Amino acid sequence: MRRRDFLKAGAVATGAGASAIAAPAIAQSMPEVRWRLTSSFPKSLDALFGNAEAFARYVAEATDNRFQIQCFGPGEIVPALQAMDAAANGTVDCAHTPIYFYIGKESALAFGTGVPFSFNSRLQYAWLVNGGGNALMDEALTRFNVVGFPCGQSGTQMGGWFRKEIKEPSDWQCLKFRIGGLGGQVLARLGVVPQQIGGGDIYPALERGTIDAAEFVSPYDDEKLGFARVAKYYYAPGFWEGGAMLHMVVNRERWDALPKHYQAVMRQAAEASMNAMLAKYDAFNGPALKRLIAGGTEVRIFPNNVLDAAWKAAHDLYSEMAAQNPLFKRALDSMIAFRTENYLWWQVNEYAFDSYMIRNRTKV
Structure with a gap:
């Protein structure tokens, strides 16, 4: 009602x-509130930017339009990679962004979005909600004058678009690769030259040859951005983002000034829009991938030797970072314990069921 x-x-x-x-x-209990939100994602992407719009719509509907949030794309107020900074300094009231964009300020923020070889989408959310992850991210965000909570989930991302095949770990050497978060630091150990570029700027960089390869999100988004026109090989999986989580990051003073029930509305709207976003990807990635293949895209799976080299590089990097940052170490230890415990259950049940269904998907 x-x-x-x-x-x-x-x-x-x-x-x-x-x-x-x-x-x-x-x-009196329903004051008029007008906020501005900046997103890290282009307006053309209805799953990503659309997630922020859905969040704002749910907030408005739940408050009889008394709490309205206007959504802006990258460059309209600040660039894509400065969204959290804009929320922190009050340029905007809130920002929709993956918090791993800001690991240069606090490395532990990587775990809020997802680190290489961490979780799939469901386990990423389970860790945040029930494994202590949200409390760790709250601690990491406090120093930046913001409050943050999960608001968007892409599922396992693709491994990206390449002009040449990746058959051996040595094929990463000197590759200028658009990749964000800790994934770039991991692949740098294998010879990659990582480039962090906002979503709307990837295509021209790839087209001009400023970069050699790029990862973004999934077939549904990548098709819209036109990457198939400038790169032939499409790799899976994106092992650096097994379940990439987005966050709503809110200026702390603006958050504290909200009535408590408005705060509750925002948290519930974030969860609702996150579920809608993941459902969209699950429904539309398959058809988009079929269209890309029909258009000439060649799908490749990263070989095990490439994955094994990246696994070792990742965990070597984590050990070094944990020695330098106690909060990173606590998040790492929590992630590994949760991963070890819960993938056992996944192996027994979820994985067993999915594997059987995949083998038999064309029998009917």
Whole structure:
């Protein structure tokens, strides 16, 4: 039932006098709020930028349009990679962004989005909610004058677009590769020259040859961005983002000034929009991949020797970073313990079921 309908029903049930008394109280508890949100993602991407729009729409609907959030794309207020900074300094009220963009400020933030060889989408969320991950991210974000909570999930991302095949670990050598987060630091140990570039700037960089290869998200987004026109080979999986989580990052003073029920509305809207986003990817990635293949894209799977080299590089890097940053170490230890415990269950049940269904998907 919509809030307005609920209030009307209450007036009928309790009488006109009661409704006259309730109206001013309700107005006081539902103040008019107008916020600005900056996103790290181009407006053309209806799953990513659309996730921020869905979040804002849910907030408005739940507050009878008294709390409205206007969404802006990269470059309209600040560039894509400065979204959290804009929320922190009050240029905007909130930002929709993956917090691993800001690991140069605090390396532990990488775990909020996902690190190489961590979790799939469901386990990433399970760790944040039930494995202590959110508390660790809260601790990491506190020093930046922001509050953050999960708001978007892409599922396992693709490994990216390449002009040449990756058959051996040595094929990474001197490759200028657009990749964000700790994935870039891991692959740098294998010879990659990582480039962190906002989503809207990837295609021209790849087309001009400024970079040799690029990863972004998934077939649904990558098809829209046109990467198939400038690179032939499409690799899987994106082992650096097995379940990439996005966050809503809110200026702390603006957050503290909100009524508590508005804060609750924002958290619930973030969860609802996250579920809708993942459902969109699960529904539309398959058809998009088929279209890309029909257009000439060649799908490749990273060989095990390439994955094994990256696994070793990742965990060597984690050990070094943990020795330098106690918060990173606590997050790493928590992630590894959760991963070890819960992939056992996944192997017994979820993986066994999925494997059987995949083998038999064409039998009917």
